[in-house]
Amino acid sequence: MTSPLQIRRVDPFDTAEHNLWWRTYAEANRADMGENALIWTLEESRTEMQQRSATTARRTYVALRDGAVLGGGSLALSLKDNVHSATVGVTVPPAHRRQGIGSALLAHVEAEAAAAGRSTLRAETAWPASAPADGNGEPGIEFARRHGYALALGDLQNRLELPVDDAVIDELLVDASGDGYETHSWIGPVPAEHVAEWAALDALLDIEAPTGELDIEAPSADVEDYRADEAMQAAQGRRSFGTVALAPGGRIAAYTQLVVSGDDGNAYQWGTLVRREDRGHRLGMRVKLENLRMLQRHSPGTPRIYTYNAESNAHMLAVNTRLGFQTTGRLGELQKRIG
Known part of the structure; x- marks a missing residue:
């Protein structure tokens, strides 16, 4: 029995x-x-x-x-x-x-x-x-x-084998100059002068990126909450690489983040977002290239980067294709209503 x-x-x-x-x-x-x-x-x-x-x-x-x-x-x-x-x-x-x-x-x-x-x-x-x-x-x-459960959004899992030759990065940067914008990069927690804007952009990502049929709203952009998550990532042994593009007035126009696992050694692409009013200057490509260059210089043993993008996000998928990402899987974001 x-x-x-x-x-x-x-x-x-x-x-x-x-x-x-x-x-x-x-x-x-x-x-x-x-x-x-x-x-x-x-x-x-x-x-x-x-x-x-x-x-x-x-x-x-x-x-x-x-x-x-x-x-x-x-x-x-x-x-x-x-x-x-x-x-x-x-x-x-x-x-x-x-x-x-x-x-x-x-x-x-x-x-x-x-x-x-x-x-x-x-x-x-x-x-x-x-x-x-x-x-x-x-x-x-x-x-x-x-x-x-119904499929609310379909994503592609993509993988980039590292390193990417510096000459390839330089060539791609020529097409992503982003005139009038400056980039700023760092390793570890977001600098104090940028953290409020960074947290706000990071929160917007959930609704600015394609959401399909997902029933979601933007998450909290509270700086204290963001700092708590950074502390957790440090406790996990993760290492964050961040790059922003700054508009002439100094505000963040675009951001991107790579996080390296302290255990498996892989890098994971987290958020990338360009403000609506700053789109059309190839800033997404530029910040990702600058961040990739920093990752390769300061974490040369990292073997690959994984990322997920909505299959409908043609622009970001085109950026990833130019960087050399290859599709390795699919992710279904599912939803069910019970009340």
């Missing part, structure tokens, strides 16, 4: 419990995406879950049978904005799929979100570039569809 499945919330300060959750998360993602599985490392995830955040409440769960962990779940609740929504996740390694474990986990996490007053649920699932563009036949998207 099969023992009943138990679902338990994980204590992030319990090392053994968190490790068990993380192993299911990592194993499931590697099975689906192979070498291009972008996985938060064990210590990065532990640090995030232990953060006393003023902006996001995070929870993780494990599904157990006879003491063995068969799958994991996650829930993130925004506390200052988008309080109508929650981000949910379910990860089940292949050996335990098609046994109702993922469905039980999802039902539990959805009930927790509903109890917190959330009416819109968001989730993500990834599949390789070699699979059909719509993900047909891929386990993550098929599972999501069966449970009422």
